[in-house]
Amino acid sequence: MAHPRPSTSSTSSSVYSAVDHDREWLPALVAKYGSSTSTAWIETRYAVWRSPNHTQSNPRVQGYLPRGKFYFAWGPPICRRDPEIRKSVAHEFVDWVTKEKKRRVVYCVVDTDFAEMLGSEFNWSVLSCVREDVLHPDIKKLEQKEVRHNIRRAERSHVKYEEIKLRAPQYHPPDDVREEIEAGLERWKANRHGTQIAAAGLLPWLDAQHRRYFLARDEHKKIVAICVLAAIAHDSYQIKHAVTFPEAPHGVSEGLLGHVIREMEFEGHNALTFGASAQEDIIAEHNLGGWKIRMLGKAYRKIVSRYGLANRGQFRSKFGTEDEPLHIAYPQHGFGWAGLVALMKLMRV
Known part of the structure; x- marks a missing residue:
């Protein structure tokens, strides 16, 4: 029709x-x-x-x-x-x-x-x-004591970070990677309790053509976190999803976000936003x-x-957001x- x-x-x-x-x-x-x-x-x-x-x-x-x-x-x-x-x-x-x-x-x-x-x-x-909550990758954003401490904890657990590149025209991730990520997201959601308030759903593969995917892997090469960036105006990105799976070693949340911020700085992007809080x-x-x-x-x-809506902004502020x-x-x-x-x-x- x-x-x-x-x-x-x-x-x-x-x-x-x-x-x-x-x-x-x-x-x-x-x-x-x-x-x-x-x-x-x-x-x-x-x-x-x-x-x-x-x-x-x-x-x-x-x-x-x-x-x-x-x-x-x-x-x-x-x-x-x-x-x-x-x-x-x-x-x-x-x-x-x-x-x-x-x-x-x-x-x-x-x-x-x-x-x-x-x-x-x-x-x-x-x-x-x-x-x-906006940060500028060209200004060092990993100086907060708790952030540095948690990044080192992840390093001691031998956590490694990588970006998976999705190729045209389908922009599909490898089946094994997709299945592992989706299983991790399901475990994360199962650990959440009560009503959640959000402007966007957790849909990692939506509009994959205009998104970038960063992963954290533990010492056994198991995926333990994902960060999804969505392209927006002015050569910028929104951190659309940043999810750490329940079994991840301590410090992975900060470690993966720190890796993404450093990558954006290296590529010369002028802004990175977490979105609204x-x-x-x-x-x-x-x-x-x-x-x-x-x-x-x-x-x-x-x-x-009731819904702890201010908590999200408090976590982001550790990275020096404006x-x-x-x-x-x-x-x-x-x-x-x-x-x-x-x-x-x-x-x-």
């Missing part, structure tokens, strides 16, 4: 945009123009809207998660960084959601410039409760105040504590407790 393509006409709100189900065009676009947030759009649980004015060389695309009366736009749109173009794409997407789909838009995990535009030009409410509290920034934000902050702190604030923006009175609950339900994995 052929999927409908966006209309090139903008004369009617019912035909001026479309949601794509055939996404063969998307991975290359994310790798060239995307951010760490847009790498999640490739997953099937995300819907992807694109403007009729979209082209691969002049993209106008937005990924989002539908839930009830909300459309949670995940990250800013992929488009040229020109402020007027970003504003135009945001207007187009918001009009489509509100007029065509009769839903509410909440922009999640967007950068500061985009959030400032929504707060000032759209008169939306803006808050920050998330940050992006939760802050411990909400900071009101635009058009917010009073009892509603206090209640929202109280509910958010309970969620952070915090870049990310923001949530929404029409005034258009989010609140119901929106927070809906968002948390979407993030359960």
Whole structure:
């Protein structure tokens, strides 16, 4: 069955945009123009809207998660960084959601410039409760005492690191390597307890063409950890997955990440990001105040504590990450407790 393509006409709100189900065009676009947030759009649980004015060389695309009366736009749109173009794409997407789909838009995990535009030009409410954990491989990031100690522990256990190269056109790993990795991931998941909150699933082979795979092997050459990098804009990478299997020697987590950081430094990459992690509290920034934000902050702190959402950022900070604030923006009175609950339900994995 052929999927409908966006209309090139903008004369009617019912035909001026479309949601794509055939996404063969998307991975290359994310790798060239995307951010760490847009790498999640490739997953099937995300819907992807694109403007009729979209082209691969002049993209106008937005990924989002539908839930009830909300459309949670995940990250800013992929488009040229020109402020007027970003504003135009945001207007187009918001009009489509509100007029065509009769839903509410909440922009999640967007950068500061985009959030400032929504707060000032759209008169939306803006808050920050998330940050992006970024490091620059050309600056030494392995100086923290605990990190150095754990790297040496892994060395004493004779742990070795390697990258497996996946070749065109299939980009398939060797069967024995794939089976060993998938078995290790299953053991890791079996050791996890309680509800997990995450923006992306653990799908290591998704979009393998635009990903890189680093492994840690113990002294018996058994795979004990994997780190998957996803290509994003500006010759950068996101650490998409970094998983240490339960039987790994002590220090493997730090050892493998340290190896990846050194490789990125050697290759001259200017940035490496872990992606988003939760802050411990909400900071009101635009058009917010009073009892509603206090209640929202109280509910958010309970969620952070219950699910240990701040722990991820604490581990990353050992590598000298720099915090870049990310923001949530929404029409005034258009989010609140119901929106927070809906968002948390979407993030359960």
